[in-house]
Amino acid sequence: MARAVSSQRKLLNTLIAWSLGLIIFFPILWTILTSFKTEAQAINDPPIFFFFDWTLENYAVVQERSNYMRFLWNSIFIAGGSTLLGVLIAVPAAWSMAFVPSKRTKDILLWMLSTKMLPAVGVLYPIYLLFIELGLLDTRVGLVVVLMLINLPIIVWMLYSYFKEIPGEILEAARMDGASLKSEILYVLTPMAIPGIASTVLLNIILAWNEAFWTLNLTAAKAAPLTAFIASYSSPEGLFFAKLSAASTMAIAPILILGWFSQKQLVRGLTFGAVK
Amino acid sequence: MRFTKSIFAATAVAAMVSGGALAESLTIATVNNGDMIRMQGLTEDFTAKTGHEVEWVTLEENVLRQRVTTDISTKGGAFDIMTIGMYETPIWGSNGWLVPLDDLSDEYNAADILPAMSGGLSHDGTLFAAPFYGESSMIMYRTDLMEAAGLEMPDAPSWAFIAKAAREMTDRDKDINGICLRGKAGWGEGGAFITAMSNSFGARWFDEKWNAQFDTREWSDTLNFFVNMMKDAGPAGYATNGFNENLSLFQQGKCGMWIDATVAASFVTNPKDSTVADKVGFALAPDNGMGVRSNWLWAWALAIPAGTQKEAAAKQFIEWATSTSYIELVAEKEGWANVPPGARISLYENSNYKDIPFAKKTLESILSADPNNSTVDPSPYVGVQFAAIPEFAGIATEVSQEFSAAYAGKQTVAEALAKAQDITNEAMEAAGYR
Numbered sequence: 001m002a003r004a005v006s007s008q009r010k011l012l013n014t015l016i017a018w019s020l021g022l023i024i025f026f027p028i029l030w031t032i033l034t035s036f037k038t039e040a041q042a043i044n045d046p047p048i049f050f051f052f053d054w055t056l057e058n059y060a061v062v063q064e065r066s067n068y069m070r071f072l073w074n075s076i077f078i079a080g081g082s083t084l085l086g087v088l089i090a091v092p093a094a095w096s097m098a099f100v101p102s103k104r105t106k107d108i109l110l111w112m113l114s115t116k117m118l119p120a121v122g123v124l125y126p127i128y129l130l131f132i133e134l135g136l137l138d139t140r141v142g143l144v145v146v147l148m149l150i151n152l153p154i155i156v157w158m159l160y161s162y163f164k165e166i167p168g169e170i171l172e173a174a175r176m177d178g179a180s181l182k183s184e185i186l187y188v189l190t191p192m193a194i195p196g197i198a199s200t201v202l203l204n205i206i207l208a209w210n211e212a213f214w215t216l217n218l219t220a221a222k223a224a225p226l227t228a229f230i231a232s233y234s235s236p237e238g239l240f241f242a243k244l245s246a247a248s249t250m251a252i253a254p255i256l257i258l259g260w261f262s263q264k265q266l267v268r269g270l271t272f273g274a275v276k
Numbered sequence: 277m278r279f280t281k282s283i284f285a286a287t288a289v290a291a292m293v294s295g296g297a298l299a300e301s302l303t304i305a306t307v308n309n310g311d312m313i314r315m316q317g318l319t320e321d322f323t324a325k326t327g328h329e330v331e332w333v334t335l336e337e338n339v340l341r342q343r344v345t346t347d348i349s350t351k352g353g354a355f356d357i358m359t360i361g362m363y364e365t366p367i368w369g370s371n372g373w374l375v376p377l378d379d380l381s382d383e384y385n386a387a388d389i390l391p392a393m394s395g396g397l398s399h400d401g402t403l404f405a406a407p408f409y410g411e412s413s414m415i416m417y418r419t420d421l422m423e424a425a426g427l428e429m430p431d432a433p434s435w436a437f438i439a440k441a442a443r444e445m446t447d448r449d450k451d452i453n454g455i456c457l458r459g460k461a462g463w464g465e466g467g468a469f470i471t472a473m474s475n476s477f478g479a480r481w482f483d484e485k486w487n488a489q490f491d492t493r494e495w496s497d498t499l500n501f502f503v504n505m506m507k508d509a510g511p512a513g514y515a516t517n518g519f520n521e522n523l524s525l526f527q528q529g530k531c532g533m534w535i536d537a538t539v540a541a542s543f544v545t546n547p548k549d550s551t552v553a554d555k556v557g558f559a560l561a562p563d564n565g566m567g568v569r570s571n572w573l574w575a576w577a578l579a580i581p582a583g584t585q586k587e588a589a590a591k592q593f594i595e596w597a598t599s600t601s602y603i604e605l606v607a608e609k610e611g612w613a614n615v616p617p618g619a620r621i622s623l624y625e626n627s628n629y630k631d632i633p634f635a636k637k638t639l640e641s642i643l644s645a646d647p648n649n650s651t652v653d654p655s656p657y658v659g660v661q662f663a664a665i666p667e668f669a670g671i672a673t674e675v676s677q678e679f680s681a682a683y684a685g686k687q688t689v690a691e692a693l694a695k696a697q698d699i700t701n702e703a704m705e706a707a708g709y710r
Contacts, residue, residue, distance in 0.1 A: 040549050043524040065313065124346060132352050216339060217346060220354040221303045221331035232334035235308040236465070237519050237537065239527075239549070 028252070034245035035059070042242040058246035066229060068250060075225035075254075077140050078215070079208035082147035083201055086155045089148075091197075094159035095185055099168055109160065112153040120150075120213045131218060138220040146218065147208045154207070155200055162196025163189070198265045202258070209255045226251040299327040300589040305344050306359040307337050307576060311409050311539075311616045314606060315597055321605060322596045328589045337464070348373045348581045356590045360405055360579050362396040362647065366664045368579070369399035375580040375587055377403045377594065384595045388620050393575050396647045396658075405577035406598040409539070410618025412641035413472065413571045414634075415559040416526065416544055417533040418552060421445045421452065425532075432560040432569070435476065435501065438533065442509035445532030454509030456531035457502070460518035461680040463672035468572060468661040469535075470679060471672070474498040476563045476570035480651040481663050481700070486709040488700035490675075490693045499689045503682065515683035527551060535561055537574070538641055541634035542613055558637040560644065566652050572661035573645035575619070618642050671703045 034042050036054045062068070097105050127146065128137075136142030166189065174188045190197065212227040219228060230251050233244040259266070306312045312334070319330045333355065335343060344358045348368065360368070368374050380386050386394070386403065393407040415433070422429055425444040430437065442454030458469040471481070479494035489495060506514050509532075511525055519536060523543055526534045527550040534540070547553040561571035578597060580590045596602060600622055606615045612628045617638055623629055624639045650660040657663035662672065675696040682692035704710050 040527070043527070045524070045528060045530075065316070125350065128346055128350050128352060132350060137352055137354055216335070217343060220305070220333050224333070228333075228335070231336050231339050232308055234336035234339075235520075236337050237539070238309050238543070239520055239523055240308070 028256070031245045031248050031252075034242055035249045037242050039239050039242045042245070043239055058242045059250070061243055062233070062246050062250065066232065066247070068229065071224060071226045071229040071251075072254065074140060074223055075209055075227075075251075078143045078147060078223075078225050079205045081140070081144035082151065082208045083155075083204040085144060086148040086152050086204060087159075087197065087201060090152060090155040090159050090200075091185065091190070093156050094163050095189060097156070097160050098163035098166075099171060109157065112156060116150075116153055124217060127214075128218070137218060138222050138224075140223045143215060143218060143223060143225075146214050147211055150211075150214070151204050151207055155204055158200040158203070159193070159196065162193050162200075165196075166192050195265065195268050198262075199268065202262050202266050206255060206259065299329070300356075300586045301329040301331060302356045302586060302589055302593055303331045303333060303354065304357040304359070304578075304593070305333045305335065305340060305355045307340055308334050309539075309576075310542075310614075312359065312576070314610065314614065315408070315602075315616075318602075318605060318609065322593060325596070326589070326592050328592065330593065351581075351583050353581070353583060353585075355581060356584045356586045357593060358579050358581060359408070359576055361577065362573065362575050363659065363662050363664060363669070365397045365405045365577060365579065366399045366658060367666055369402065369404035373582055374404040375582055375584070375590075377406055377580075377591070380406075380591070380595055384599060388600065388622050390619060390621055390642060392573060392642055392645060392647070393577075393619055396573060397575060397577050405575075405579035406594050407575040407577045407619040408598055409616035410573070410575040410642055411538045412573050412618070412638065412645050413469075413536055413561050414538050414541075414637050414641045415533055415535050415561060416541060417441075417557050417559065418445070418529075418531070418555050419557045420555045421532045422557070429557060429559050433562050435562045435564050435570075438535075438562045439501070439505045439509075442505055442533060446509040451530055452532060453511040453525070453530060454532040455505065456511055456517065456522040456525050456534045457506065457514065458518055458522065458536065459506070459510075459515040459680055459683045460521070461673070461677040462518070463662065463669050463676060465518040465676070466680055466683075467672045467676035470498065470502065470676070472561070472572040472661040473502065473570045475568045475651050475660065476561075476566065477501070478564070478566050478568075478652040480653055480655045482655055482657060482704075484654055484656050486656060486704050488697050488704065490697040490700065495693055496689065499679065499682065499693060503689055506683065515680045535570070538618065538634065538638040541638065545633065558634050560637065560641055568650065568652050569644050571641045571645050573642065573647055574661070665709075667703055667707045667709075671700050674699050674703075 033049070035058055036056070037048070037052055038055060038057070041048055041052045097109065131137045131142055134142075136145075170192070171184055171188060174184050179188065210227070212231075215225050215227045216231060219225070230244070230247050233240055233247040316332050316334070323329060340359065341364075344355065344360065345364075346352070347354045348358065365374070369376075389407060390410060393410045394403055397403060397405045397407060415429070415438070417429055422441065422445065425441060427441050427444065429441070438455065444454070446452060446454035458466045460466045474480070474495060477494050477498040479492060479498050480489050483489055511517065511530065517525075519540070522531065522534055522536060523540060525531050526544055529552045534544075541558060544550050544556050545553050561569050563569045578594045580587060580594070584590060598619065600620060603615045603620065603623060607628065613632050615623065615629070617623070617635070624635065629635050645660050647658050647660050655663075657665060662668055678687075678692040678695045678699070681687050682689050701710065
């Protein structure tokens with residue numbers, strides 16, 4: 001009897017999970033479907049789901065109009081570069097906060113997080129002026145630095161949480177065996193925190209990939225990533241939903257594929273230390 | 277021999293250097309609409325003629341506005357040419373942010389630009405942006421539904437006729453709304469429509485001392501007329517409908533009339549996208565017998581930010597893109613219906629263009645809008661559907677949000693107008709106008 005109840009509950013949980021998953025995924029599915037419609041089909045009322053004349057015309061138009069590969073390369077460079085740089089800075093910072101905390105460590109952590117609460121537009125002009133002075137406007141390097149800085153609090157926080165789960169005694173033992181600080185971080189701490197570091201890296205790549213405020217405001221023609229590519233197909237005066245959907249699908253495809261293949265690491269990392 | 281070689285070498289180097297200096301790479305910020313995209317596709321013609329390369333930064337209208345404003349106000353120099361509208365041009369021109377376009381070549385023939393356009397893109401008589409295309413607003417209506425209602429659309433109808441026709445054309449069972457109009461919040465969306473409409477009711481944003489005028493009978497008449505008509509004959513949820521939503525409804529045969537931008541005429545008559553392409557008629561935007569019609573005036577224009585290092589090449593591009601020969605190039609490649617409208621007088625004298633069904637009404641609409649004299653009673657501002665002051669965009673966005681809330685039934689018209697009055701007066705006081 002208990003087994004039957006358990007099966008029912010299992011079925012219910014599965015149904016709820018699938019329903020939630022479908023609801024969350026639906027906007028992406030709809031975007032992908034719309035990208036294969038004509039502009040007239042895209043705005044049809046009632047909406048058309050699957051039974052329409054599928055066309056690749058929108059993809060052809062987008063390919064012809066825009067240099068997709070340049071936008072894609074810029075996105076890869078900016079998202080990858082800012083994440084790598086952020087992790088390089090955050091690992092020692094999180095190590096010191098986790099294993100050698102001072103009485104101000106918690107305040108510093110909270111202060112770092114509080115910078116995320118500042119509306120980005122509030123510092124647009126100072127940063128824009130700095131970029132002009134430093135010649136960083138419309139450069140990938142400039143965006144790598146900015147995105148690293150805005151995501152750094154999250155990287156430090158995540159790594160700090162993972163490091164806190166690692167017993168300090170292991171590091172002490174390494175020190176007693178004569179390991180230097182560098183060896184301790186590189187050969188003892190890092191291998192143990194690999195799942196946490198991997199999920200931090202993945203999450204930050206996603207955050208940097210999707211970042212649309214700074215990437216739109218600090219770029220022009222040369223360093224613009226895929227967010228600018230999508231924005232170039234949005235229009236309040238003209239129905240270009242099918243083309244916009246094609247551009248969006250092309251922009252999100254790489255990160256969707258990355259997320260799909262790394263979902264195990266992501267879930268493992270994000271739930272690391274959640275249940276004791 | 278050595279001397280001759282040296283001469284040749286020096287000449288070659290000089291040619292390379294001068295060639296390099298002549299060929300520039302221009303970065304142009306622009307909006308994503310049909311005419312601009314077409315221009316991007318034809319850029320090779322400009323490069324072939326001048327040697328200058330062009331890089332495009334295409335953005336959605338509101339994103340573009342924020343992006344170019346940040347750049348020009350900080351002298352960032354990210355763009356050599358910017359696509360801006362009639363709202364920004366006089367303000368930026370007076371700030372000294374734009375290069376005056378008062379030395380364009382004789383061949384360009386600046387006198388051929390429609391006076392309404394050159395007037396709206398100038399400050400103190402100096403042209404600061406060249407119109408790429410211009411637009412006004414007009415009525416697009418279903419000839420079959422009008423006929424079925426036993427009515428005939430006048431060339432220049434009144435609001436009373438439009439309201440009557442809208443109610444008679446409405447057939448809720450067949451999902452046909454008599455009239456579709458913008459109600460969406462935003463100064464360039466519903467805000468633009470209701471401001472232009474209010475002009476024909478004798479309303480204005482400010483009196484001559486910059487006092488808000490939302491507490492007047494004229495504004496109350498405008499808003500009540502709009503809300504009552506839309507309640508009886510408008511589509512459900514019109515409070516969130518903008519240009520695109522109404523275009524979609526009209527193309528699917530769900531609107532009897534639509535009053536909006538003249539550029540929409542080419543969309544609703546395009547059989548590829550519109551189910552009613554062969555049943556569309558055009559008329560001037562309505563009035564109330566007070567001497568001012570309810571149509572607006574707008575232009576997307578090309579301007580050069582002051583301080584650019586490539587001014588000469590940028591001017592060459594502007595001359596190319598806004599010239600009559602560019603219009604002929606588009607006509608040759610894509611047909612006369614697709615040429616950028618509303619900028620040049622000569623286009624409307626062209627016998628090929630006269631055959632386009634909406635050409636005449638577009639020109640009449642543009643000519644009937646006067647940005648320097650847009651209200652019945654005198655007002656201190658320039659602009660038809662906006663007041664060309666820097667504070668307007670922010671104020672009008674807030675005011676249009678209050679109006680949209682009234683359209684959605686979340687507050688009464690009287691409450692929306694009272695809030696609009698307070699919002700506007702407070703902002704104008706803070707800005708030092710009052």
